[in-house]
Amino acid sequence: MFAYIVRRLALMLVTLIGISIIIFVLLRVVPGNIVDILFDAAGFVDPSDKANLEKELGLNLPLYVQYLHWIGGLLHGDLGYSYVSEKPALQEILPRIPITARLAGLALLFSASIGIPLGVISAVHQGSRLDYALRVVSLSGLSLPSFWLGLLILMASVSLFGTMPIYNPNPATWTEAIAMYCVPAMAVGFRSAALTMRITRSSMLEILRQDYIRTARAKGASESSVNYRHALKNAILPVITVIGIEAAFLIGGLIVTETVFNIPGVARFLVEALRWRDYPIVQNLVMLIAVVVVFANFTVDMLYAAIDPRIRYTD
Amino acid sequence: MRSVRALAAAALLLLPAYHVASAAEPKQGGILRIYHRDSPGSASIHEGATYSVNVPFMPVYNNLVVFNQNIAQNSQDTIVPDLAESWAWSGDGKTLTFKLKQGVKWHDGKPFTSADVKCTFDMLMGKSQQKLRQNPRKSWYNEVNDVTTNGDFEASFNLKRPQPALLSLLASGYTPVYPCHVSPAEMRTHPIGTGPFKFVEFKANESIKLVRNPDYFKKGLPHLDGIEFNIITNRSTAILGFISGQFDMTFPTEVSIPMLKDVKTQAPKAICEVEPNNVSTNIIVNSSSPPFDNLDVRRALALALDRKAFIQIMFEGQGDIGGTMLPAPGGLWAMPKEMLESIPGYGPDINANREEARKLMQKAGYGPDKHLQVKVSTRNIPVYRDPAVILIDQIKSIYIDAELDVVDTAQWFPKVARKDYTLGLNLTGNAVDDPDQSFYENYSCGSERNYTNYCNKEIEKLFDQQSQETDVAKRKKMVWEIDKKLQEDVARPIIFHSRTGTCWQPYVKGITVMVNSSYNGYRYEDVWLDK
Numbered sequence: 001m002f003a004y005i006v007r008r009l010a011l012m013l014v015t016l017i018g019i020s021i022i023i024f025v026l027l028r029v030v031p032g033n034i035v036d037i038l039f040d041a042a043g044f045v046d047p048s049d050k051a052n053l054e055k056e057l058g059l060n061l062p063l064y065v066q067y068l069h070w071i072g073g074l075l076h077g078d079l080g081y082s083y084v085s086e087k088p089a090l091q092e093i094l095p096r097i098p099i100t101a102r103l104a105g106l107a108l109l110f111s112a113s114i115g116i117p118l119g120v121i122s123a124v125h126q127g128s129r130l131d132y133a134l135r136v137v138s139l140s141g142l143s144l145p146s147f148w149l150g151l152l153i154l155m156a157s158v159s160l161f162g163t164m165p166i167y168n169p170n171p172a173t174w175t176e177a178i179a180m181y182c183v184p185a186m187a188v189g190f191r192s193a194a195l196t197m198r199i200t201r202s203s204m205l206e207i208l209r210q211d212y213i214r215t216a217r218a219k220g221a222s223e224s225s226v227n228y229r230h231a232l233k234n235a236i237l238p239v240i241t242v243i244g245i246e247a248a249f250l251i252g253g254l255i256v257t258e259t260v261f262n263i264p265g266v267a268r269f270l271v272e273a274l275r276w277r278d279y280p281i282v283q284n285l286v287m288l289i290a291v292v293v294v295f296a297n298f299t300v301d302m303l304y305a306a307i308d309p310r311i312r313y314t315d
Numbered sequence: 316m317r318s319v320r321a322l323a324a325a326a327l328l329l330l331p332a333y334h335v336a337s338a339a340e341p342k343q344g345g346i347l348r349i350y351h352r353d354s355p356g357s358a359s360i361h362e363g364a365t366y367s368v369n370v371p372f373m374p375v376y377n378n379l380v381v382f383n384q385n386i387a388q389n390s391q392d393t394i395v396p397d398l399a400e401s402w403a404w405s406g407d408g409k410t411l412t413f414k415l416k417q418g419v420k421w422h423d424g425k426p427f428t429s430a431d432v433k434c435t436f437d438m439l440m441g442k443s444q445q446k447l448r449q450n451p452r453k454s455w456y457n458e459v460n461d462v463t464t465n466g467d468f469e470a471s472f473n474l475k476r477p478q479p480a481l482l483s484l485l486a487s488g489y490t491p492v493y494p495c496h497v498s499p500a501e502m503r504t505h506p507i508g509t510g511p512f513k514f515v516e517f518k519a520n521e522s523i524k525l526v527r528n529p530d531y532f533k534k535g536l537p538h539l540d541g542i543e544f545n546i547i548t549n550r551s552t553a554i555l556g557f558i559s560g561q562f563d564m565t566f567p568t569e570v571s572i573p574m575l576k577d578v579k580t581q582a583p584k585a586i587c588e589v590e591p592n593n594v595s596t597n598i599i600v601n602s603s604s605p606p607f608d609n610l611d612v613r614r615a616l617a618l619a620l621d622r623k624a625f626i627q628i629m630f631e632g633q634g635d636i637g638g639t640m641l642p643a644p645g646g647l648w649a650m651p652k653e654m655l656e657s658i659p660g661y662g663p664d665i666n667a668n669r670e671e672a673r674k675l676m677q678k679a680g681y682g683p684d685k686h687l688q689v690k691v692s693t694r695n696i697p698v699y700r701d702p703a704v705i706l707i708d709q710i711k712s713i714y715i716d717a718e719l720d721v722v723d724t725a726q727w728f729p730k731v732a733r734k735d736y737t738l739g740l741n742l743t744g745n746a747v748d749d750p751d752q753s754f755y756e757n758y759s760c761g762s763e764r765n766y767t768n769y770c771n772k773e774i775e776k777l778f779d780q781q782s783q784e785t786d787v788a789k790r791k792k793m794v795w796e797i798d799k800k801l802q803e804d805v806a807r808p809i810i811f812h813s814r815t816g817t818c819w820q821p822y823v824k825g826i827t828v829m830v831n832s833s834y835n836g837y838r839y840e841d842v843w844l845d846k
Contacts, residue, residue, distance in 0.1 A: 031726045038356065038449055039728075046450075046763075053448055084356055085519050086504055092519070151551055158559045158581070166547075166556060169521075262547045262556075264521040272354060272520050272548075275724075 001305075008301070012294050019290040023283055024067050033059055034083045034277045057083055070283060080280035084273075089280040093266070093288070099167075100258070100265035104250050106185035111192035112243060116232075118193075119200025119239075124227055126205060134197070141194025146253045150187040150260035157183075167263040184261040188253040192246045199242045203235035210234075237308060244300035248293040341538045341824065345844035350553040351544040352566045354520045357503035360491050361439065364451040366744075366834045369488045370567055371523045371544045373837040374537075375422075376491030376508035379413050379432065379470075380482065384838045387590070387830045389748055390647055391479070391787070394486045398427065398509065408477030408785065415468040419532045421494045422513045429464035434495035436462045436472070447499050452746075454755065454762065455484045458782075477783045480751035487747045488835040511537035511840035520546055531840070538825070538843035550574070558582045563823050563844070568592045568833045570816035572630045578818050587818040589633055591645040592833040593748060596625075596702050598808045599731065599739040599766050606687055607737065611675045613805035616738075617660040618672035619713045625705055626811050635812040636661070638798040639753055642812055645830035647748050650795035658802045672713040686716045692730065693740040695721040702810060703740040731766045741766065741807075748831035750794045754778045758806055769806040822846040 035053045039046075054060045058069065073080055079089035122134040157164040165184070171177040207213065208231055216230045251267055258268035266285060273281035304311045355368045360376065363369065381397040382389040396402070399413040419427040437443040440456045458481070460473045472481065484490060493499075497507045506514050509532065512525035523544040527537055545562070547553040554574055556562050558581045570578060570587065578585055600607045600616065607613050626634035635641075638655060640648040655661050660668055673682075681687045693703040700721060707717040717738065722730055730736060745753050755778060756762055760770035777797050784790040802809070817828045822845045829836040 031723060032729070036726075036729060037724070046453075049446075049449060052446075082519075085517075086500065154552060154555050158555050163559050163561070164555055166552060166561070259549050260552055262545070262549070262552055264518070268548075269520055276356070 005302075008298060012298060015294055016287075016290060020071065020283075020287060021067070023286045023290075024063075024070065027277070027279055027282060028063060030277070032277060034279075035059065037277060070280075074284070074287070079284045082273075082281050083278045084276050084281075089284050092269070092281060093285060096264060096266045096269050097288075099263060100254060100267055102181055103185055103188070103254060103258070103263065103265060104247070106181055107189035107192065107250060107253075108243065108247060110185055110189035111196050111246065114189075115193040115196025116200050116236075116239060119197040120204055120227060120232055122197065123201045123204035123208060124223075135201075138194040138197045138201075141190045142198075144190065145256075146188050146191060147256035147260050149190060150184065150257055153183060153187055154260065166261050169264075180261075180263075184257050184263060187261070188250065188257040191253065192243075192250065195246065196239060196242060200235065200239050203238050204231055207231045207235045233307075237304065240300060240303055240307070244296055247296045251289055339824075341841075341843040342845060343538050343843070344540050345846070347539050347542045347564065347823070347839065347842060347844065348562045349542065349544050349564045350556055350562050350566055351523065351546045352550075352553070352569050353548055354546050355523075358506045358514065358517055358523075359447070359499065359503040360489060361435075361493065362447050362449050362451070362499070362503065363489075364449075366488075366567075369834050370837045371525070371542075372506060372514075373488045373491070374510055374512040374525055374542060374839045375506050375514050376493075376510045377419075378486060378488075378490050379415075379492060380486045381838065382486045382829070382835050384836055384841060385825075385827050387827055388645065388647070389483070389486070389829060389832055389835055391483060394482055398432075398492055402482070404479075408479070408783075409474045410471050411474070411481060412469065412471040415470065416532060417468055419509050420530055421496075421509055422507045422528060423494075423497075425494065425496060427492075427494075427509050428467040429470040430467070431492055431495050432470040433462045433464050435491075435493045438493070438499070445499055448503070452489060455490075455752070457755070476779075477785070478751065479785050480747075480749045480782060483747050483749045484752065486835070487832075488837060489746050511838065512539075512542060515541075520548075522546060533840065537840040539839070542839060554578060557585070557818060560820070564819040564826070565817060567817045567828065567837065568815040570818055572633050572814070572816065575816040575818070578816075582818075584821050585818045586821055586823075587816050588828045589814050589816045590828050590830045591635055591641060591812055591814050592744075593641045593646070593812070593831055594742055594744040594833070595637075595639070595641075595812050596698075596740070596742055596810045598706065598810065599736070599741045600805060600808070601734055601737050601739075602767060602769070602805075603734060604737075606679070606689075609679050610805070611679045612681075612687075614659060615672040615675040615679070615713050616710065616715075617802070617805045617808045618668045618675070619710050619715075620660055620706075620808065620810060621665045621709055622661075622811050624709070625702055628705060629701060630814060633814045635814070637812055638802050638809055639757070639807075640750065640794065640798055641745070641748055641831050646812075647831065648750055648791060648794045648798075650798055654795060654799060658799055660808070661802070669712050676714050681714045683714065686714045689715060689717050689737045690720040691717045691738045691740060692720040692722055692736040694724055694727045696724065698813075699740055699742060706738075706740060706810070734768070739766075743807075744833070746832060746834040750778075750790075750797070751782050754781075754797065758801060767807055769801075769804070771800075771804065771806075774800060 035050055039050050058066060082089050082092050085092060118134055122131045125131045154164045165179040167180050168176065171180060213226060213231055216226050254265065254267035255271055258265045270282065270285045351371060353367055358372050360368050360372055378397045379399040380394050380402060383393040383395045386393045398416055398419060400416050402411060402413045404411055415429055421427055434443060436456065438445050438447060439450065439453060440459060441453060458475050458478045460475055463471050463473060491508065493502060494507050511528055511531045513528045515524040515526050517523045526541040527539060531537065547556060554577065557565050558578060575587055578587060600613055602608055602613060622636045626632060637649050640646055643649040662668055691703050691707055693699040703719055707719060710717055731739060743757060756764045758765055758769055759778060760775055774797060777793060781790050781793040781797065784793060819826050824845050825842040827836060
């Protein structure tokens, strides 16, 4: 087990180095840099002024030198300066992380707490009206883009309550504080909940046909004990895998949700930074996301063993 | 009896007047909440090229002179002193001297003097040690030799030749005076001004906060305690925020005509104004290579345009047709209707125009059996893309089969500068409704914003002549002739001038939406909240 963990950690390091190179190269392949954008937006291009700014930002250096500067800084905890705000990148990124983390955490919680029970109910009542209704809900969850759902929620809020749950750094009441996170989390977590529900349902259906479930029923176990203690415990593994993958996909959903609900989180900031070709921000943020995803996968793998004692990691 | 009735009638007439007067008494206090359409690149107006910078930061600064913030139409007649106490032109029209106000302080407590004026304009002319990261309006000061001071409270602009329009350029929201003692880098992140509001913080993609300057040199102003801009990039969310009352005002001139309907339906008490924003949608034609090096093909293109259809489709009829200069009544320099309609392609009979266009195309070797294949390049933004699609549809009628080529914003201007296009659809904004700004920037030989490289030495001479003319009536006639010639040469065919809306809640008082520029009316020192 220990050797397996060490090997996985070493593999993670190699993966992260590979990702850093891909991020760095891809960013430079995208046409235009911040200097182009700054100057061209004005429609005036003074070549000497442009060259001066490129020099000031270090964009005139060979690519490998720029890469080494970035990685060297990263290892020393120096993430560089944002080209746009001219503030340290760390100072720009750090306050936004808890906002997105809270939102992502709530979205995952919503996804699991809604998707798993509904998936079980749907499987247990297979073929019933309730099952069909839940399947329609899950299909709509998979089909509705989160930005559209978000806008619908906002429009309904304005129409029904005369207010809307967009981000406010200083919420006046605790209900406002809860709403400004929970509502967007539901909007972004709805798709994920639908997927979790479908996976739970199909996994449960498979388990419920197993012999040991029949045995459990034969020895007089209650329905809830059969469904939740015997069946769900064994059906949950693929669900955890999906939730792990969804955690990575969530960032895509968060970009639009943060934009629609005006949440100043990491995802929206990343898009803005990309628009400005603010390399220090984009590189470090994508790297941060890569680290989160790699660790999320690692955690899921470790969870397998904790949940299913039959799984053993060997060399 | 008659006199009693007359007295009663007079009293009744006076009553509402009294009420108006008392209702118009400004109240002190309150925070004005506006949403901002995007996160500006910096807080430095001199380095900005979009009014996304002017709107939140114009209240931080003062100019030497400024367009009267309570009069909607900017003109030389509406220019009022700001940091200057008075101004005077020398007899030869080559020196403009400003007497400056005394006792004015920067937000950090340091005194404002003529040295700050010299510093600012030396920096804009590229003559100082301090350099701006970018200087988009350097060409505004091409005719200024230098700025000299006489003591702490007098500054003079010495010109190479008379240029009456310089005063208008100095009155623009784009021309604040910066402090000598603060570096351009600091001005980008923490601006220091003399204006009615002090800068508090700018959180990128989040908010911009300004607070009342208690030491403002205009006594009793501003009325507001502060202004907060909440940055909301999603237009639908922003409009919903305004409708739900979370904002007192929309971002100026940012409400499109279709959205205006939603606002009026869902927030019927909101006050909305639709005004021209002095932004023209035009076609850039690459006349340096075939097929548009042929004047006949260019003229056919201009004749094919149905401008009313563009305005009807995009703005439900709320737009203006004109030449380079903003059409009347908003614009000061627009040619008369009869003159405009005498230009090929501006006549009301579209079918006749297109028939003539087809003849020109046939003369150039194209026809029903041989269509011209081109690409229409434009930025990948709806305000560019939508008219480009309509243009493609319209030019089909003159044997031109065009394909839309959408270009990323970062690549748009480099592409245009490389002349890597055949036809392009472009938007041109004018900060000041004055021919000097528009003609020199967009049509002068060698100008960096003259994307089509149109160069006509005869017209160039006329540019200089109108620029030096002090008689406004005479200058207008010269400007009309120049504008007509530019359209006839198909230098950069103007399709339409757009209009956009601004809305605010009924308790917001003192808002004036400028009708001939969207860059100059955001000082907000007279704005107050009636609640």
